[in-house]
Amino acid sequence: MELRVTCLPGDGIGPEVTSQAICVLEEVVDGFGHDLELDEKEIGGVALEKFGNPLPDATIQACLNSRAVLLGAVGSPAFDHNPRELRPEAGLLRLRQELGAFANLRPAVVYPALAGCSPLREEIAKGTDILIVRELLGGLYFGQPRSIEGAPGAREAINTMRYGEPEIERIARVAFQLARTRRRKVLSVDKANVLECSRLWREVVTRVGRDFSDVQLSHMYVDSAAMSLVLKPAEFDVILTENMFGDILSDEAGGIVGSLGLLASASVGGPVGLYEPVHGSAPDIAGKNIANPLGAILSVAMMLRHTFQLAKEAECVEAGVISTLKGGFRTRDLARPGARTVSTEEMGAQIAEFVRLAANATGQAAS
Ligand code: IPM
Ligand code: MN
DSSP: OEEEEEEEEESTTHHHHHHHHHHHHHHHHHHHTOEEEEEEOOOTHHHHHHHSOSSOHHHHHHHHTSSEEEEEEOOOGGGTTSOGGGSHHHHHHHHHHHTTOOEEEEEEEOOGGGGGGSSSOHHHHTTOEEEEEEEOSSGGGTOSOOEEESSTTSOEEEOOOOOOHHHHHHHHHHHHHHHTTTTSEEEEEEOTTTOHHHHHHHHHHHHHHTTOTTSEEEEEEHHHHHHHHHHOGGGOOEEEEOHHHHHHHHHHHHHHHTOGGGOEEEEESSSSEEEEESSOOOGGGTTSSOSOOHHHHHHHHHHHHHTTOOHHHHHHHHHHHHHHHHTTOOOGGGSOTTOOOOOHHHHHHHHHHHHHHHHHHTTOSOO
16 A cells, blocks of 8 residues: 655654654664655644745645655743744644644553653553543634734633534544443533533434444533543543543543553544644654653554554554563653653664564565
8 A cells, every 4th residue: 555644753752752753763664565655744833943934835835745744742841932823833733724634633542661750559540441532623712703802911811612413523533432432331521500602512423323223322520520531531432522632632532541652643524634643743852862752652553443444554553562562661750760761762662573473474575
């Protein structure tokens, strides 16, 4: 199969982690007999610096001409005081929109080898295997009107949380369908005791749930869900929620599994899938070869599975991550104090090597 992929390394640690993820992807392509057509473009702060635009047209075009996009991270303190449209984040938000990527899938798994890495007691963290399904194109992130207006000292700011029934319905269907491939439980998270958007959300999700009678649906307010997540993370299966709540809960899930650096994501629903680690640009550790590349590498696994339907290849990458962690390899974010750590490149190389050997061993290499 020909894999047409655009890589957008972006800011901070983005380039370091995506370059390891691409090394792993190249091993997959070689080992399993595929072809990779890779394009690289700018987004975020690097695009602002070069073109004065966080999402240049050439970047959008390249993404739309490929089947999947691998993104590193966007965000840089240099642009903290820019107006909203000229911040690195605006590039990512527009890209999600351009790609129609309304369904953001964020798995959070406590790997047995890392059960001791969670700040939670091991008996609480172990067995955690959550999939957050975050609505990505609605809510406060995109609602109109939005503004800051008025005289200094008397300014007012407005954001609008808005959801239409079709938007709720389509993301709910994604969550229920994915639940069928897992433990068949969907927890819909909202704030229906306060917000109209959440009341509509709950009503529509309940209605959609009737088409999935084999999936157990429950509802929780977001405050209570945030607490339950740290009290009993292993009881969660699929969490279905709106944009902002999903943003917050997915970072919380990153904390629970031991490091945000482990989390991968897929943003799907449009013609081109967008794959990115959940972590940000981490400017404080950028360029030091110490960032954890596993979020980016696992995002490649999600790309193989969701865009290219290459389940065997995806499993091979995931097996590489699990085996590398079992082997005791730890980037700094995962290591106990005083323990030996590996660099971003060493971690990536371990997984690439695993994929190379596994692909050859199973005789799947191209002839
Ligand atoms: C994420 C990030 C983004 C978001 C930012 C960088 C716009 O925090 O992907 O979780 O809020 O969606
Ligand atoms: Mn976030």
